[in-house]
Amino acid sequence: MDLWVTEYQTPSLGFSCKISETLRVEQTKYQHLAVVNTDQFGKMLLLDGMIQTTEVDEFVYHEMITMVAINSHPNPKNVLIIGGGDGGTLREVVHHPLVENGTLVEIDDRVIQASKDFFPQLSLSFNNPKANVIVDDGIKFVKQHKDKFDVVIIDSTEPVGPAIQLFSKEFYTDVYNCLKADGIIIAQSESPFFNKDVIKMAYSGINNVFNTTKLYLASIPTYPSGLWSFTIGSKKHDPEKVVFSGDLDLKYYTSAIHQAAFMLPNFVKNIIT
Amino acid sequence: MDLWVTEYQTPSLGFSCKISETLRVEQTKYQHLAVVNTDQFGKMLLLDGMIQTTEVDEFVYHEMITMVAINSHPNPKNVLIIGGGDGGTLREVVHHPLVENGTLVEIDDRVIQASKDFFPQLSLSFNNPKANVIVDDGIKFVKQHKDKFDVVIIDSTEPVGPAIQLFSKEFYTDVYNCLKADGIIIAQSESPFFNKDVIKMAYSGINNVFNTTKLYLASIPTYPSGLWSFTIGSKKHDPEKVVFSGDLDLKYYTSAIHQAAFMLPNFVKNIIT
Structure with a gap:
């Protein structure tokens, strides 16, 4: 008997992976969580039926949500990640030689636990000396901090349910205020083929608050359409200019x-x- | 009852589209051909169960297999397309103001007929004054022509069955010889995530014959992984340099x-x- 997991990326598009093993299925306080082992992409984390990350292609998303913002900031010492409980973005943040502190604020500790239990390549930085892992509501967290971070990374799920607030103008204003005077915000903003409304929402929301707003793209096979967008807002520095010269x-x-x-x-x- | 069509992009990965109508199913002399109407991507052409083109995303493939080669050639008057019976590449070729003749050599006239019957946006250039549509074996055709074309576009199916010859060193040598002294070859070469061997085969095959060989990428949602590669070989001109300045x-x-x-x-x- 073959077992498959299918994500309905849209109501009329299914993305199905053959699985060898179901490693975890649970309803957390916030969402449905599953970890399966797929033949094509290795271990895969799904939240509310949507693929969040896989062993094989996670590198694209995690490198690209992190390095563009950090490498266009001359002094990215303090970095805040909202969401990203799997730890992949945190791994990239603390990997960067100019970063001194990476703070992760994830609302659902079961995501962190699933990563610790099944994704060693993602969770390896939870105990890094530069890392600070907090289980809390990111929306509340950014309201409580002012003028503190150089880069804020919004590593959110799709804008449905509670995550919709992570695409609101109020939230972007709070992020603006928790950034220093030359800070940068970066947010995942979905597929240009399938989610034009999400891109418009993120782009106009950030553009209303930040001096410079730009969109960039990366290719991620397990995300709908395989093409993913990121919206970056900056108070001062040009996000297209690479200022870090190391390898x-x-x-x-x-x-x-x-x-x-x-x-x-x-x-x-x-x-x- | 919902009807879906599934392409198994690999043995452990299925890509499924909900369909409203099956428009054609036939076994041609060369392959299994199907045309369906999908909710997500509009009308879709499949050959041997593999998605070849859809109304919604065909523009990416057809623009990108055509314009990079043509716009790096200062005088792309005569262009040959091997395969590409749906007509989308021909449409882009004859659209270009510097092209005087676009010759299409497709082995399977049933592909051309399916395009005429169901894909008006792809087949609209079959009767263009610049177009010359030939039903013949492209491998034989390139052997019979020497020093004739400025650009040759290999718009092939996957390298299985007869199409495997379109990835052979003998074929690339024949294409080299049918090109003028400053000619350019461009070939689709599959997904960098799933088909590394195909890329190696196309790249090394073209690189053995042409002076300059380069790889470039484009994002195509209905092709496996959503990221597609093209291999370009040039006798003289730098394929990365855009020499055409029109809009x-x-x-x-x-x-x-x-x-x-x-x-x-x-x-x-x-x-x-």
Whole structure:
């Protein structure tokens, strides 16, 4: 008997992976959580039926949500991650030589636990001396901190349910205020093929608050359409300019990719203009 | 009752689209052909169960297999397309103001017929004055022509069955000989996530024959992994340099995308080095 897991990426599009093992299924306080072992992508974490990360392709998302913002900031000492309980973004943040502190604020401790139990390559930085892992509501957390962080990374789930607030103007204003005077916000903003409304919402929301707002892209096979967008807002520095010159030895990101990722196809430009 | 069509992109990965209508199913002399109407991507052409093109995302593949080669050639008057019976590549070729003749050589006339019957946006150029549509074996055709074309586009199916010859060194040598002294070859070469062997085969095969060989990428949601590669070989001109300065008014391609597409993630660079 073959077992498969299917994510309905849209009501009329199914993405199905053959699985060898179901490792965890639970209803947490916040969401339905599953960990399966797939033949194609290795271990896979799903929240509310949506693929969050897999062993095989997680590197793209985690490198690209982290390094573009950090490498366009000359002094990215203090970095805050909202969400990202699997730890992959935190791993990239603390890997960066200029970062002194990486603070992760995840609302659902069961996501952190699932990562510790099944994803050693993602959870390896939870105990890093630079890391500070907090189980709390990120929306509340940013309201409580002012003028503190250099970079804030919004590593959220899709904007349905409680996560919708992570795409609101009020939240972006609170993030603005918790950033220092030359701070940068970066948020995942879904697929330009399937989620044009999400991109418009993130882009206009951030653009209302920050001086410079730009969109960039990366290719992630297990996310709907395989093409993913990130919206970056900056108080002062140009997000397209790479100011870090060291070698990070990554699998996707390079300084050339940093700049190329901002070159948008016309149909993507049209979403934000 | 919901009807769905599933492409098994690999033995352990299924890509399923809800369909409203099956428009054609037939066994041609060369392959199994199907046309269905999907909710997500509009009309879809499948050959041997593999998605070839859809109304919604065909623009990416057809623009990107055509414009990078043509716009790096200063005088792309005569263009040959091997395969591409749906007509989408031909549409882009004859759309270009510097192209005087676009010759399409497709082995399976039933693909051409399916396009005429169901894909008006793809087949609209079959009767263009610049177009020359030939039903014949492309491998035989390139052997019979010497020093004739400026650009040759290999718009093939996957390298299984007869199409495997379109990835052979003998074929690339024949293409080299049918090109003029400053000619360019461009071939689709599959997904860097799933088909590393195909990329190695196309890249090393073309690199053995042409002076300059490069790989570039584009995002195509209905192709496996959503990220697709193209291998370009040139006798003289630098494929990364855009020499055409006009406005082509396309949906994906821009001159900035032309250059950005050659910026490869490290894991892709590693395939070809």
